[in-house]
Amino acid sequence: MPPQxxxxxxxxxxxxxxxxxxxxxxxxxxxxxxxxxxxPSGHAREQEDEQxxxxxxxxxxxxYASIRAKxxxxxxxxxxxxxxxxxxxxxxxxxxxxxxxxGHHLEPSGLARNYPRGHKELRGSFFRSHGPQDTMHWxxxxxxxxxxxxxxxxxxxxxxSASVVDCLLNEARRLGVSLQAGKSVSGASVDDNxxxxxEVEKRTIDFVDYISANYxxxxxxxxxxxxxxxxxxxxxxxxxxxxxxxxxxxxxxLADLSGVTFTRVKAKLMLDGIQKSAPELTQTGPxxxxxxxxxxxxxxxxxAWGARELYQDKYQAKLMVDFIPDIHIEDVKRILFQxxxxxxxxxxxxxxxxxxxxxxxxxxxxxxxxxxxxxxxxATVPKNHLNAIALRLKQWMFEVVGxxxxxxxxxxxxxxxxxxxxxxxxESKKQPNLFFAGxxxxxxxxxxxxxxxxxxxxxxxxxxxxxxxxxTSILKEEQACxxxxxx
Ligand SMILES: Cc1cc2nc3c(=O)[nH]c(=O)nc-3n(C[C@H](O)[C@H](O)[C@H](O)COP(=O)(O)OP(=O)(O)OC[C@H]3O[C@@H](n4cnc5c(N)ncnc54)[C@H](O)[C@@H]3O)c2cc1C
Numbered sequence: 079m080p081p082q083x084x085x086x087x088x089x090x091x092x093x094x095x096x097x098x099x100x101x102x103x104x105x106x107x108x109x110x111x112x113x114x115x116x117x118p119s120g121h122a123r124e125q126e127d128e129q130x131x132x133x134x135x136x137x138x139x140x141x142y143a144s145i146r147a148k149x150x151x152x153x154x155x156x157x158x159x160x161x162x163x164x165x166x167x168x169x170x171x172x173x174x175x176x177x178x179x180x181g182h183h184l185e186p187s188g189l190a191r192n193y194p195r196g197h198k199e200l201r202g203s204f205f206r207s208h209g210p211q212d213t214m215h216w217x218x219x220x221x222x223x224x225x226x227x228x229x230x231x232x233x234x235x236x237x238x239s240a241s242v243v244d245c246l247l248n249e250a251r252r253l254g255v256s257l258q259a260g261k262s263v264s265g266a267s268v269d270d271n272x273x274x275x276x277e278v279e280k281r282t283i284d285f286v287d288y289i290s291a292n293y294x295x296x297x298x299x300x301x302x303x304x305x306x307x308x309x310x311x312x313x314x315x316x317x318x319x320x321x322x323x324x325x326x327x328x329x330x331x332l333a334d335l336s337g338v339t340f341t342r343v344k345a346k347l348m349l350d351g352i353q354k355s356a357p358e359l360t361q362t363g364p365x366x367x368x369x370x371x372x373x374x375x376x377x378x379x380x381x382a383w384g385a386r387e388l389y390q391d392k393y394q395a396k397l398m399v400d401f402i403p404d405i406h407i408e409d410v411k412r413i414l415f416q417x418x419x420x421x422x423x424x425x426x427x428x429x430x431x432x433x434x435x436x437x438x439x440x441x442x443x444x445x446x447x448x449x450x451x452x453x454x455x456x457a458t459v460p461k462n463h464l465n466a467i468a469l470r471l472k473q474w475m476f477e478v479v480g481x482x483x484x485x486x487x488x489x490x491x492x493x494x495x496x497x498x499x500x501x502x503x504x505e506s507k508k509q510p511n512l513f514f515a516g517x518x519x520x521x522x523x524x525x526x527x528x529x530x531x532x533x534x535x536x537x538x539x540x541x542x543x544x545x546x547x548x549x550t551s552i553l554k555e556e557q558a559c560x561x562x563x564x565x
Contacts, residue, residue, distance in 0.1 A: 129154050129548040132276045132291040134263040134307065136160030138168055138533035139516025139540075140297030141246045146541025148253040151548040156255045157289065159278055161262035165243045167299070171530070172231075173486055176239035178217065179210040179534070180527040182230030192528045194321065194358070194382045196521035199496040200532075207502075208538040210531055220245050229375075231527050266294060266307065274511070292551075293544045295504075295513040297537065300490035304518040308494045312508035316520045318492035321385040324373040324482030325397065332476075335443055336369040341435070344403035347380040347478075348396040349387045358383040362403055371482055372397070379524045381481075385491045388481070395478040401471045402434050410434075410468040418456045418464065426459060427452030434471065444470060489522045489529050496520055504540035511547075513540040 131147055133140045136158045148156045158164075168176055183189040186205040190197050214224055214232060222245045223235045234241040250257060258278075264286075265277035274291045298304025305315045346360040359380065366374035380397070381388065388395060402410060417431045430441045445452055447470060448463050498507050499514050506512040515536030523529045 129293075129551060130289070130291045131156045131293040131295065131544050131548070132263070132274065132289055133158040133295045133297055134276075135297040135299060135301070135304065135516075135518075136164040136257065136259065137297060137299050137516060138165065138246075138530055139299075139518075139537040140295065141165060141250055142534050142537035143295055143297060143513075143515055143541035143544075144255045145246070145250050145253060146538050147545040147548070148250070148255050148541075150542065150545025152253070154545065154548040158250070158255060158257050159261050159263050159276075160257070160259045161281065161301075162259070164247060164257060164259055168243050168246075168530075169239050171239055171487065172233060174239055175233045175237045176242045177231045177233060177487075177525075177527040177530065178224060178242060179213045179232045179531045180230045181210060181214070181226035181232045183528075184209060184211055189528075189531075192526065193521055193523045193532070194385065195491050196496065196519075196523075196532070199501060200521070202501070204501050204539070205531075205535055207542075208535045210527075212538075213531060213534045216534075217242070217245065220249055229526070263303070263307070266310075268509075272510070293511045293513065293547070295515060295540050295544065296518055297514070297516045297533075297540075299517045300493070301518075305493065308506075308514070308518070311506060311512055313494050313498050313506065316492040316495055318490045319385055319389040320481065320488060321382045321491040321522050322378050322488045322525060323381045324368065325371045325377055325381070325476075325478045326393070326480035326482050327371040327397075328477040328479045331443075331447075332367060332371070333369045335367040335440060338367045338437060338439055339374070340365045340401060340440075342403060343376060344400040345376050345380060346398045346400075347384050348398065349384055350391050350395070351387065356383070365399070368482070371478075372476065373482070375525060378487075382491075382522065382524045385522075388478075393478065393481045397476045397478055399474045399476060401436070401440075401474065405433065407468060407472045410471055411465060414464045414468055415461075418459060422455065422457035424456055425453050426450060426456055429456070487525050487529070490517060491520070491522045493518050493520045502539070503543040504536055505543060513544060515540045 129151070131154055133144050133156065140158055141164065144156050144158045147154060171177060180192070183192060186209065187201045189205050189209065190200040193200055210232070217224055222241050224232050225235050226232050247257065260281060262279050262281060263276055264279045267275050269275050269290070274294050276289045276291055276294060278287045278289060279285065296304050296307050298307070300318055305318070309315055341364050342362065343365045344360065344362045345365065349359070361376045361379045363376045363379070364374045365372060365376045384395070405413070413431045413433050421429045426445060427442055430436065442452060444467055448466055450459065450463060494514055496519060499505065499519070500507060504513045504515050506514065516533040517529070519536065521532050523532060
């Protein structure tokens with residue numbers, strides 16, 4: 079069970095509500111012309127009328143949402159509270175280059191298939207509201223030139239994540255979003271008027287402040303505090319488990335192949351308790367051997383699709399690898415036998431079938447596994463060894479014994495279930511005016527820019543909903559004032 083926050087008890091909440099300040103942004107405040115002239119005018123009334131949004135978490139989802147909300151509703155006071163540094167994951171993402179999105183999956187249902195958690199729910203309106211193309215337009219409209227690499231990953235042309243970070247923070251500041259770093263949201267309650275009273279702590283000093291807000295957006299990533307926040311408002315939390323990791327393999331001999339890359343293998347993850355293998359547990363693509371196991375896009379994708387079951391099975395599984403997926407096993411055998419006939423006088427380690435596209439190091443490794451001396455001639459290789467080599471090439475079984483630490487990208491599977499929020503607004507179905515976006519939700523993607531795309535889309539939709547609500551509410555207020563004056 080996640081540790082509870084110091085949630086305000088009713089009496090404390092009432093006291094906090096009295097102390098809470100409707101926050102006032104330096105330099106930008108709603109003009110008094112929009113306040114009702116016949117109302118008890120003045121500073122206090124104006125502050126009461128102001129609409130405000132607190133965004134908890136200054137990552138990709140939170141900052142993008144704050145920009146969208148403030149763009150739609152310039153009068154809305156927007157504060158983003160970040161306990162560490164703003165956009166710290168964007169900064170380190172993609173090996174410091176930031177893989178912003180994916181340019182090969184532009185159509186929503188194809189795009190959604192890249193999300194082990196979320197693939198069913200995200201097929202519909204979610205990405206249609208703001209998909210990869212919209213993200214790319216947004217960044218290029220805001221001065222970040224992007225490029226799409228052959229595998230679909232989109233990066234800034236500078237190959238430097240700072241371009242993305244600076245763009246987002248400059249735009250937020252230009253619009254008048256209040257960015258508060260080094261402060262942590264440690265609790266919240268709802269006062270008698272239905273407004274949130276958000277408790278903000280400054281870590282370095284013993285300091286607690288209360289902010290009154292009409293809207294709260296939780297964009298806390300995989301932080302435990304975000305889950306507690308959601309749980310406090312009645313949300314269930316799907317237990318978080320890691321996704322996107324490499325596999326530790328029992329076979330010590332594999333270390334001899336460390337650094338070898340296979341451009342195209344087909345790998346099938348076999349897990350206890352899964353009788354009929356799900357199609358996603360078979361993946362095709364590049365694979366890399368490390369000194370303690372297997373890595374590369376194929377392995378990361380399998381780790382994502384099998385994340386929950388692998389966690390349950392304590393990261394014990396079997397992995398069957400087909401090193402030449404485009405050639406049928408009978409053809410592999412035929413090619414080996416033909417090679418034997420044509421190269422009878424050649425040494426086995428100097429000559430091997432080109433059709434397999436193997437590197438010499440791997441071929442040598444295969445011979446070793448079959449206890450074949452590399453200096454022997456092809457003519458003397460027994461038939462059963464050739465059959466065994468064909469079998470290894472097509473169905474090599476590895477034993478996964480643990481989870482590796484993959485430093486380039488990892489995410490958390492689990493969080494707030496998508497069924498508990500409205501995907502068209504990102505609003506909670508449990509608590510009005512409470513919104514969620516990004517990794518705090520039970521959504522995670524495979525590598526390739528999909529995780530940021532979830533953050534941009536969720537942030538954009540939440541920002542749009544909040545900005546629209548805030549504008550509508552001001553409009554209604556002004557209409558009421560006009561009616562009051564007219565009567
Ligand atoms: C090393 C690494 C590299 C990655 N590279 C890529 C990549 O290239 N492409 C890609 O698509 N994805 C990548 N990802 C995944 C991607 O970074 C995340 O999916 C994405 O950052 C999620 O965005 P978010 O805004 O939901 O959460 P986050 O970026 O995690 O932001 C949440 C923020 O909330 C703050 N916070 C939490 N609790 C509180 C609180 N109580 N009060 C105040 N602040 C709080 C945290 O400090 C954090 O800054 C990478 C991840 C890692 C770890």
